[in-house]
Amino acid sequence: MNKKLLEAISKIDINNEDISDKELIENLDFLEKAHASIHNILITARMKKLMQDFGERETDIYVVTYPKSGTTLMQMIIYQLTKDGSMDFEHLYDVSPWCRFSAYFNKVMPSVGERRIIKAHDEYKMLSGIRKGKFIFVIRDCLDVIASLYQHIKDYNNPNASFEELANRKMRDWFEYNKSWLENKNELNILYLNYEDIIENKKSVILKIAAFLEVEMDDPKMERVLQRTSFEFMKKHETKFGEQPEHWKVYNNFIRSGKVGEGKTKLTEEQFEEFLNLSEGYKTEGTILQRYFV
Structure with a gap:
């Protein structure tokens, strides 16, 4: 990390520096990228x-999990398995914290009970x-x-989000994310x-x-x-699981449907072909990814 750069940035007082409006506007793209990079570093440090x-x-x-892969459902299964099952918490994060959420809002992670349940969407290296x-x-x-993530983004982040852009961007992310966790180089104790x-067979999975x-x-x-x-x-108690709404957000769609097979109906022929091409590079015999490469 460039400490001199950070030190220089920290000393800038935009109201007293001899920086013109023209210079600020011309460097807006650079400043946006710098802000995003610094923010990411800050969240990681937190x-x-x-x-x-x-x-x-x-x-x-x-x-x-990779986002929108049944995280909340799994948190609830484990909470009901390991606790007394009480629903008197205000939000699931009060009894099953999400570190990145706490870091983003600069909050302490609650430590609840002997068997703590911690949510994570992070890459393997963060938890390895x-x-x-x-x-x-x-x-x-x-x-x-991708289909579920698209609906979530429309409801909570961007009502005008592009499904095509999201699909093209997230396919490779999904493969890379799961690959590192399946490799498990540090031999974490993982149930896949x-x-x-x-x-489709919840009772046997619970056992x-x-x-x-x-x-x-x-x-x-x-x-x-x-x-x-x-x-x-879970739909009845949706306020305990989803984000709290702002004026334009769709509040009652966090617990949505959880259907299997929905995504294939939304992709274009070209996007599905791209998925098949990507999957060729990840076909490792014996992994639980195999069922998706059809």
Whole structure:
């Protein structure tokens, strides 16, 4: 990091410096890029500090996914498995913190209970140094991810977002993100799950998760987990899961549908061909990505 540059920037007082409006306008693109870079560095630094303060425990559980891959659903499954199931929290992040969210808003990560549930969308290198706890990694069909992400961006960020631009940009990201987590070079203790199995055979997946986390199961607990992670229940309690709305945001669409196979209907023929071409470079026999390369 260029400390001299940062020091120089920190000393600039725009009201007292001899900088013309013309110079500011001409350098706007550069300033935008510099702002984005510095902001990213700031968020990463905050995250590192938050994680250091949060510490590590053998009982920690990390829920890791590429965005829009069933993260909230998995958080709820684990919360219902490992806690008393109470819904008296104001927001899910109060009982299952998201480090990047806390860093963005400069908040402390809440440390709740013996078995802490931590959400992450981060690349492998951000979490690869963790030595305690267990990881549950969920993979969802790339095309369904893009369809869900597109709707989320329209609702929360940009009503005029382009599906074509998003699809072209996110396909390769999805492959690269999952590749590093599947390689797992630092041998983190990871249970890999397919999102589609959670939707289509939830009970058996819950039993697999319970065994991995060494959680004792009985019929009443299974009944509660199934009921409180149903679409109907989570839709009813949507205010505990989604973002709080601003005046133009679509508030009641965070728990949307979770359907399997939706993405294939939205791609153009050229985009689907691009997906197939990309998948050729990631066809590793035995990985749980195989089911998506059809």
